Amino acid sequence: MTDSLEFLPDLTRPFASEGALAWALRCACNVYRAIDRRMPEASVLTAWLNTYAAGLGLPENSLPADDSSERSRRSGVPSRDWDIVRRALDLAAVRQSEPDKLDRWVAAFERRLALDAQETLILTLALRYAIDDCMEQLYDDIARSRCRPSHLTAESRLIALLLAIPQADIENRLQGGAKLFSSGLLSIGSQGQVSAMTPLVNLIRRDTSPAADIYDQLLGATSAVPMAWDAFRHLGREAEVVAELLRAAVTGQETGVNILLYGPPGTGKTSFAATLAERIGARLRPVAETDVEGNEPTRDQRLAGLRLAQRLAEPGNTVLLFDEAEDLFVKHFSRFGEARASSRVFMHRLLESMAVPVIWTANDIEALGPAVLRRMTMCLELKIPTLAARTVLWRRMGEAEGIPLEEADAARLARLVPAAPAVASAALRATRLAGGGPETARLIVEGIARAVGGGRLTTPEAERVAIYDPALVNADCDLVALEADLVRPGASQAVSVLLSGPPGAGKSAWIRHLAGQMGLTVLQKRASDLLNPFVGGTEHNIAAAFAEARDTGAFLVFDEADSLLLDRADAVRSWEISEVNEMLTWMESHALPFACTTNLPERLDRASLRRFLVKLRFDWLTEAQARLAFRRFFNLSAPPELDALRTLTPADFGLVRRRIALRRDPADPATLLRLLSTESADRIGSRGRIGFGTEFSN
Secondary structure, three states: OOOOOOOOOOOOOOOOOHHHHHHHHHHHHHHHHHOOOOOHHHHHHHHHHHHOOOOOOOOOOOOOOOOOOHHHHHHOOOHHHHHHHHHHHHHHHOOOOOOOHHHHHHHHHHHHHOOOHHHHHHHHHHHHHHHOHHHHHHHHHHHHHHOOOOOHHHHHHHHHHHHOOOHHHHHHHOOOOOHHHHOOOEEEOOOOOEEEOHHHHHHHHOOOOOOOOHHHHHHOOOOOOOOOHHHHHHHOHHHHHHHHHHHHHHHHOOOOOEEEEEOOOOOOHHHHHHHHHHHHOOEEEEOOOOOOOOOOOOHHHHHHHHHHHHHHOOOOOEEEEEOOOHHHHOOEEOOOOOEEOOOHHHHHHHHHOOOOOEEEEEOOHHHOOHHHHHOOOEEEEOOOOOHHHHHHHHHHHHHHOOOOOOHHHHHHHHHHOOOOHHHHHHHHHHHHHOOOOHHHHHHHHHHHHHHHOOOOOOOOOOOOOOOOOHHHOEEOOOHHHHHHHHHOOOOOOOOEEEEEOOOOOOHHHHHHHHHHHOOOOEEEEOHHHHOOOOOOHHHHHHHHHHHHHHHHOOEEEEOOHHHOOEOHHHOOOHHHHHHHHHHHHHHHHOOOOEEEEEOOHHHEOHHHHOOOOEEEEEEOOOHHHHHHHHHHHHOOOOOHHHHHOOOOOHHHHHHHHHHHOOOOOOOOHHHHHHHHHHHHOOOOOOOOOOOOOOOOOO
16 A cells, blocks of 8 residues: 655646545545555546546546456556556645635534534535535445445444544544534434435535524524513413523523423414513524425424534523424334334433523424423413403504504404414504504404404404493392402402302302402303313313413303203213312312302202302392483483383393494383393293302301
């Protein structure tokens, strides 16, 4: 073998591609030094030089003829021809090449990741192989001449030959925990082949130079827009805990910190992640949400992106966002169509070793599995905000977009689409661009609601504008005295209230008034919100309702409670009993106020009645109250015949007032009396007792 090559500076013609051929030539020289002319690689090297002679600036006919026969490969290269190859390599190697964009990218990683000289050479070789035909041909031809088996040891032996580096050093730098692989810059295929990160290869192919901050080029910049912290006040104390945890993790550079935000689409998980980062003064950086062409990344590309993000992100100032975590944990398919599950051990170790905190978002946490969930530092469910919270959001975001919304307009929009802040923000932005106001916003939001409903408008949340008027409530308890006891300083908030009575008697209006007196928002749940046809579904919804009230500090109200607390003695199916048991369990342990309303108290389970601290009965209006309601609603004196209507409620007067508002001419007392009589017709009841008595004493 030849110990060294001479460099003869007598050529002036430049290379066809300076960086590419110069680097391949360097590898060719290393091969020449390491092999004997009788080895199969010698014929391969001679053939390669013949192919690229012109690009290397070699004079015509300066190389021995290319003999690629099987006999030639077995016998090697004659001694005279091998000497000609040496002189040709001497002649070509004198050319000096300028660094190209690939070299500049390698230099950028060398600085950013503190790569050593051998790691830099390995990365360069992998990139040259992916981009430069001359390097690819030299690499593949030598590999084929060796008939190498498909495993990493053979690959490292070939790399060691091309780079003139001891094989042991190559193997150390190709280990899974070594910098090149742990960063995701290199990966190992199923047959042991080493390949460079696809987004990086594509950037170099597009002739893109590295920027000062290469993170955005490789992994993308976040498009998530932070919102006001109050936009997520419905998340309760848990949101503050997440922020405090993240702040400590970032400033203390804690490892293995993973925050999971989960919930159905449209609940604002990505927006909350951006808001969290802004809250703690950290930079939010996304993880490979697209490839460098803006297309959908593969699972392997997202995993490589996550590993690289951990290396490129600045510790102490950065939080990573991995949106749609299901991409990483669900089964993926090989290029041959085979379903492959990710290595659980690998993913678990990856989560535990994160150097930079990661916020994960997921719509379906079942895809992650219990083992992954146990490795999350904290999991926070993002729920749909309450109607009251959404109404406030619509007004605030309207102000931000220059579209002032009245309370009624904001409430109407909030009822149409029960979704998160991001939906409101997008709809109001569209309204601003269209130059519209509240009515334009309504049209846009209705379009969203119709699309979400599969082409139909879903039933919006009922508009609850009932106004509590104590003079028009016929209850079996002194409500004023009861309110004073419940709202006094130091009073326990673990209060359970059962309200029975006919529809429209004022039950919901009073409970909302009480919640306001206690300084609480109302979380109202109808039976239709909770009942689920699947086994266990209703129980899950009941538990979620109590948990939401606890998390948001709300006054929980169950309408139509007789559907949820049906007497178990009448049950014919096991799930009917389990639903009641679930309600009773939560009623005993809930530490905040909650109330149940029912029109049919006789259907309630007897055991449930003992769980209520306060039981109130609302009845039809008395004769005096009915006359007072007539004056207040219609500004007229009540006719004597009104006393004959024994089953009137405040809601009846409100409905009749809305009806007469549609008339061109004002209604006379006789017409009003007829309309009220129609509303109360066929009702069964009297001014006597209904249901059961109160157990609350003043």
